Amino acid sequence: MNQIHNPSNLAAIDLAHHLHPFGDMKQLGEKGVRVIARGEGVYIYDSQGKKYLDGFAGLWCVNIGYGRREIADAVSRQMNELPYYNSFFGTTTPPTALLAQKITAHTGGRMNHVFFTNSGSEATDTWFRMARVYWAALGKPTKTHVIARRNGYHGSTVAGASLGGMKHMHEQGNLPIEGISHIGQPYWYAEGGDLSPADFGLKAARELETKIDELGEDNVAAFVAEPVQGAGGVIIPPDTYWPEIARICRERNILLVADEVICGFGRLGTWFGHQHFGFEADLAPVAKGLSSGYLPIGGVLVSDRVARVMIEEVGDFNHGYTYSGHPVCAAAALENLRIIEEEALVERVRDDIGPYFAAAWKSLEDHEVVGQAESIGLIGGLQLAADKSTRQRFAKPDDAGVAVRNHCLENGLVMRATADRMLASPALIITRSEVDQMIETVRGGLDHLR
Ligand code: PLP
Numbered sequence: 001m002n003q004i005h006n007p008s009n010l011a012a013i014d015l016a017h018h019l020h021p022f023g024d025m026k027q028l029g030e031k032g033v034r035v036i037a038r039g040e041g042v043y044i045y046d047s048q049g050k051k052y053l054d055g056f057a058g059l060w061c062v063n064i065g066y067g068r069r070e071i072a073d074a075v076s077r078q079m080n081e082l083p084y085y086n087s088f089f090g091t092t093t094p095p096t097a098l099l100a101q102k103i104t105a106h107t108g109g110r111m112n113h114v115f116f117t118n119s120g121s122e123a124t125d126t127w128f129r130m131a132r133v134y135w136a137a138l139g140k141p142t143k144t145h146v147i148a149r150r151n152g153y154h155g156s157t158v159a160g161a162s163l164g165g166m167k168h169m170h171e172q173g174n175l176p177i178e179g180i181s182h183i184g185q186p187y188w189y190a191e192g193g194d195l196s197p198a199d200f201g202l203k204a205a206r207e208l209e210t211k212i213d214e215l216g217e218d219n220v221a222a223f224v225a226e227p228v229q230g231a232g233g234v235i236i237p238p239d240t241y242w243p244e245i246a247r248i249c250r251e252r253n254i255l256l257v258a259d260e261v262i263c264g265f266g267r268l269g270t271w272f273g274h275q276h277f278g279f280e281a282d283l284a285p286v287a288k289g290l291s292s293g294y295l296p297i298g299g300v301l302v303s304d305r306v307a308r309v310m311i312e313e314v315g316d317f318n319h320g321y322t323y324s325g326h327p328v329c330a331a332a333a334l335e336n337l338r339i340i341e342e343e344a345l346v347e348r349v350r351d352d353i354g355p356y357f358a359a360a361w362k363s364l365e366d367h368e369v370v371g372q373a374e375s376i377g378l379i380g381g382l383q384l385a386a387d388k389s390t391r392q393r394f395a396k397p398d399d400a401g402v403a404v405r406n407h408c409l410e411n412g413l414v415m416r417a418t419a420d421r422m423l424a425s426p427a428l429i430i431t432r433s434e435v436d437q438m439i440e441t442v443r444g445g446l447d448h449l450r
Pocket of ligand 1: 118119120121122124153154155156226230231259260261262287288298
């Protein structure tokens with residue numbers, strides 16, 4: 001037992017047997033792995049006892065913070081009552097039904113059904129099939145093509161990685177699969193050239209219209225995008241972008257899919273990201289903040305437009321996962337949503353800590369290597385720049401991001417870097433002084449790039 005708890009022993013055991021997701025095993029073999037052993041509030045502790053402020057909420061998911069006993073108790077109660085039963089073939093369980101009611105109640109009455117999955121990736125596969133089945137049921141079987149964006153992220157399953165626009169993922173496993181196209185991203189800083197952000201937002205959105213014309217409207221099922229691109233670098237679109245996308249989808253009769261896996265459950269100061277931007281989604285995959293990561297659970301929110309067809313025309317949707325709506329995961333999610341409601345965390349992000357974080361984050365723009373510091377609610381993207389007057393980027397963008405990230409880690413702050421963008425996504429319970437601590441540590445990291 002003692003031997004197992006010895007930190008260096010644990011790291012060695014891990015390296016000997018655990019193939020890490022998104023991890024270069026050869027490099028990890030040289031650098032070693034960090035064993036995270038405990039969490040409390042916004043802090044995590046490694047097995048050596050070192051404390052870190054988690055500026056990333058795990059992987060954009062621990063919205064209510066670590067160490068909530070209420071969730072452990074709810075899970076334990078459900079485990080004892082009924083550890084598992086499925087929702088196939090006409091059964092359900094109490095927490096599954098109650099969770100479906102609670103999630104959909106936050107959609108403003110527009111999305112009254114949810115299809116449960118175990119993860120965001122499975123949610124992607126689910127809506128991808130559902131969109132095609134929807135059109136086929138309406139007598140339009142050629143409407144199968146899905147348009148997504150370069151540098152978007154929708155998961156790691158075959159459909160997920162194909163819909164995502166990550167080149168390094170497409171290069172492995174012969175992706176994307178057929179029937180998927182990508183358009184550009186609304187990343188003004190890097191791709192906007194001389195256009196104003198507003199004009200660039202329109203231009204980026206109109207690429208969708210051009211792509212629909214190219215493919216033929218009768219062949220396109222849906223367009224998918226994250227309200228704010230997360231893994232791609234917290235890229236916040238110009239204000240003109242989403243209204244134009246919504247107009248195009250409406251006029252060209254294609255489904256609009258808002259990937260809410262990161263933006264959902266309060267991160268932008270609204271229950272869902274599309275509510276912040278004021279557009280209506282036909283389908284919306286969710287995961288992460290649904291259970292704050294305490295147990296794996298995801299789903300697809302289904303608008304009344306799509307649900308009517310799925311229920312009345314399709315009937316039997318031959319799709320599902322053994323653990324769809326798993327009662328113990330549903331109990332964890334229910335308790336998580338109860339906490340978010342009771343502590344008014346969405347409102348807190350909108351009216352209190354979000355504006356505080358926005359001002360603190362924006363203050364980093366006075367640093368000579370910061371080209372732009374943008375945020376909405378508690379998600380922030382920091383653009384590093386070699387010359388901010390000309391928006392010139394560092395010659396080696398990855399190295400710039402890694403240098404800042406490593407400084408933060410050494411100084412007790414977990415931050416993520418995507419090339420030359422620093423990303424922040426702390427738990428929704430973060431305090432003002434913890435925000436200050438984050439900003440001060442990031443500033444120290446930026447000084448290394450001078
Ligand atoms: N969609 C988005 C926007 C995501 O950020 C992610 C994961 O980061 C996914 C889908 C995939 O979710 P999961 O990792 O739970 O499969």
